[in-house]
Amino acid sequence: MSRAIDSTAARLRQVPPALDVERLRAEFPILKQKVHGKPLVYLDNAATTQKPQSVIDVLGRYYGEINSNIHRGIHTLSQRATHDYEEARAKVQRFISAHSSKEIVFVRGTTEAINLVAQSYARPRLRSGDDIIISEMEHHSNIVPWQLLCEQTGAILKVIPINDAGELIIEEYKNLLGDRTKIVNIAHVSNALGTINPIKAIIEIAHAHNVPVLVDGAQGVPHLRVDVQDLDCDFYAFSGHKLFGPTGVGVLFGKAALLDAMPPYQGGGDMIKAVTFKKTIYNDLPYKFEAGTPHIAGVIALGTAIDYVSGIGLDAIATHEHDLLDYAINAATEIPGLRLIGTARQKTSIFSFVMDGIHPHDLGTVLDNEGVAIRTGHHCAMPVMEHFGVPATARASFALYNTRREIDYLIAGIKKACQVLM
Amino acid sequence: MLDITDLYQDIIVDHNRSPRNFGKLENATRVAEGYNPLCGDRLTIYLNLNSGNIKDVRFEGSGCAISVASASLMTEHLQGKTIEEAETIFENFHTLLTKDHVQANMAVLGKLAALSGVKEYPVRVKCATLCWHTLRSALEGKETAVSTE
Numbered sequence: 001m002s003r004a005i006d007s008t009a010a011r012l013r014q015v016p017p018a019l020d021v022e023r024l025r026a027e028f029p030i031l032k033q034k035v036h037g038k039p040l041v042y043l044d045n046a047a048t049t050q051k052p053q054s055v056i057d058v059l060g061r062y063y064g065e066i067n068s069n070i071h072r073g074i075h076t077l078s079q080r081a082t083h084d085y086e087e088a089r090a091k092v093q094r095f096i097s098a099h100s101s102k103e104i105v106f107v108r109g110t111t112e113a114i115n116l117v118a119q120s121y122a123r124p125r126l127r128s129g130d131d132i133i134i135s136e137m138e139h140h141s142n143i144v145p146w147q148l149l150c151e152q153t154g155a156i157l158k159v160i161p162i163n164d165a166g167e168l169i170i171e172e173y174k175n176l177l178g179d180r181t182k183i184v185n186i187a188h189v190s191n192a193l194g195t196i197n198p199i200k201a202i203i204e205i206a207h208a209h210n211v212p213v214l215v216d217g218a219q220g221v222p223h224l225r226v227d228v229q230d231l232d233c234d235f236y237a238f239s240g241h242k243l244f245g246p247t248g249v250g251v252l253f254g255k256a257a258l259l260d261a262m263p264p265y266q267g268g269g270d271m272i273k274a275v276t277f278k279k280t281i282y283n284d285l286p287y288k289f290e291a292g293t294p295h296i297a298g299v300i301a302l303g304t305a306i307d308y309v310s311g312i313g314l315d316a317i318a319t320h321e322h323d324l325l326d327y328a329i330n331a332a333t334e335i336p337g338l339r340l341i342g343t344a345r346q347k348t349s350i351f352s353f354v355m356d357g358i359h360p361h362d363l364g365t366v367l368d369n370e371g372v373a374i375r376t377g378h379h380c381a382m383p384v385m386e387h388f389g390v391p392a393t394a395r396a397s398f399a400l401y402n403t404r405r406e407i408d409y410l411i412a413g414i415k416k417a418c419q420v421l422m
Numbered sequence: 423m424l425d426i427t428d429l430y431q432d433i434i435v436d437h438n439r440s441p442r443n444f445g446k447l448e449n450a451t452r453v454a455e456g457y458n459p460l461c462g463d464r465l466t467i468y469l470n471l472n473s474g475n476i477k478d479v480r481f482e483g484s485g486c487a488i489s490v491a492s493a494s495l496m497t498e499h500l501q502g503k504t505i506e507e508a509e510t511i512f513e514n515f516h517t518l519l520t521k522d523h524v525q526a527n528m529a530v531l532g533k534l535a536a537l538s539g540v541k542e543y544p545v546r547v548k549c550a551t552l553c554w555h556t557l558r559s560a561l562e563g564k565e566t567a568v569s570t571e
Binding site: 036357358359360361362365366369377378385391392416420421422 | 424426427429430435438439460461462463464484485486487488543546549
């Protein structure tokens with residue numbers, strides 16, 4: 001008896017506190033507006049998230065009070081800007097549990113981070129006939145940089161297939177890995193399907209072959225606690241704007257030993273120690289990879305966004321989002337002709353679907369007219385669309401500020417589309 | 423506030439559900455393909471031209487309701503028209519969908535006027551005009567697929 005009570009108590013302790021969603025919503029000024037006369041229901045969070053007031057304020061405060069270039073000025077403002085910029089780096093380091101802040105490189109976004117690794121890490125190591133592994137569920141930003149690299153080096157792109165639930169077929173992955181595999185690049189979470197990939201296992205398998213792994217974490221960090229040391233990933237890339245931060249700023253984590261051995265990606269100011277016409281000595285990590293004046297305000301505001309997310313807690317966010325996803329999936333069963341695309345056992349809050357007889361773009365227009373913002377199209381993952389035999393899907397993606405009532409609006413909008421279009 | 427049924431008028435819903443002149447034209451003298459990479463809409467226009475006259479025009483493909491209905495209405499409207507007439511209709515159709523201060527000649531548009539609601543949805547103009555760009559490509563006898571992007 002007492003054991004049963006103990007285990008109940010243990011379960012209760014594990015459940016994170018429910019989010020006070022109304023209080024959270026009040027912190028996002030954009031959510032207060034109406035679209036086409038209806039309250040905005042923003043369900044396009046996998047494309048980009050909205051920004052809390054604290055992030056918006058930091059951007060204004062930076063330009064109003066601190067604006068100055070970093071790492072070079074002797075004056076007070078420059079010191080303040082440098083301090084805040086480097087403090088943001090330390091926040092990122094703690095957020096993803098990196099060993100050192102030297103391993104945190106600020107970039108424009110996930111896309112630039114992947115291109116950096118492709119060109120600076122992989123390119124010098126690839127010989128014609130070597131191979132690069134990606135998966136069928138990758139976003140175009142984790143396909144095209146590798147295709148470019150294959151064109152440049154004669155390397156071969158190998159693709160891990162997915163099953164009809166939208167999960168990676170790990171046995172096939174094992175078969176693809178070979179002596180000539182030089183790098184594996186996998187999404188932590190699929191943007192089109194919501195699938196959470198077993199990246200820790202994927203990394204272990206690659207490391208058994210001495211192959212490094214880049215994780216595209218654009219859809220991972222907003223929903224999952226990431227510990228790069230526990231994952232033992234070699235590179236991890238993500239964007240600020242999908243994490244309630246500004247656009248135009250992102251992060252590349254790389255193991256220090258790998259980054260150290262890589263040539264710079266771009267040349268310019270800030271990434272050097274000394275320049276003469278005979279020879280330039282590159283700066284230390286991470287500055288070697290941060291040529292030119294970066295998006296200082298964006299980096300500082302990304303730090304604020306991380307504070308915001310950490311203050312709420314990713315476990316509590318994930319619990320809330322899962323509740324929304326379950327609620328949506330359940331409500332969708334009422335709608336004849338609705339087919340979910342992406343039914344992996346491990347999923348984030350992405351609700352991707354198609355409707356018999358209704359094209360996603362028509363659905364998107366009807367929903368927009370109801371104030372409901374979703375994404376329709378191929379989601380920059382055309383191979384995923386091909387796998388499921390559809391040109392496009394409709395995708396609603398939920399964030400911490402969404403509510404069950406908003407999902408009711410979504411479902412009502414889908415029913416309206418059926419009335420209008422069928 | 424926009425009324426969604428101004429966009430999806432009954433005639434558009436009907437032409438989307440039962441597209442006219444749908445399917446391959448076996449004796450086509452011109453064929454052209456159109457593609458909208460943003461939507462994934464694809465269509466093929468088949469033309470049978472005879473000394474400057476459109477003897478027959480059909481289409482195949484898949485897309486949203488606006489693109490399918492537009493192609494269906496277009497093929498219906500162009501049967502028996504001359505190439506010059508087709509060009510005039512396209513110009514007026516384009517004006518109807520995109521111009522604020524220029525009046526389209528409604529007399530030449532006929533049932534195509536049902537697509538006037540698209541004007542309020544600028545991102546959907548490409549859906550309605552894909553078939554027309556593809557038709558123009560067929561009339562010009564171009565071999566390559568036209569793209570809206």
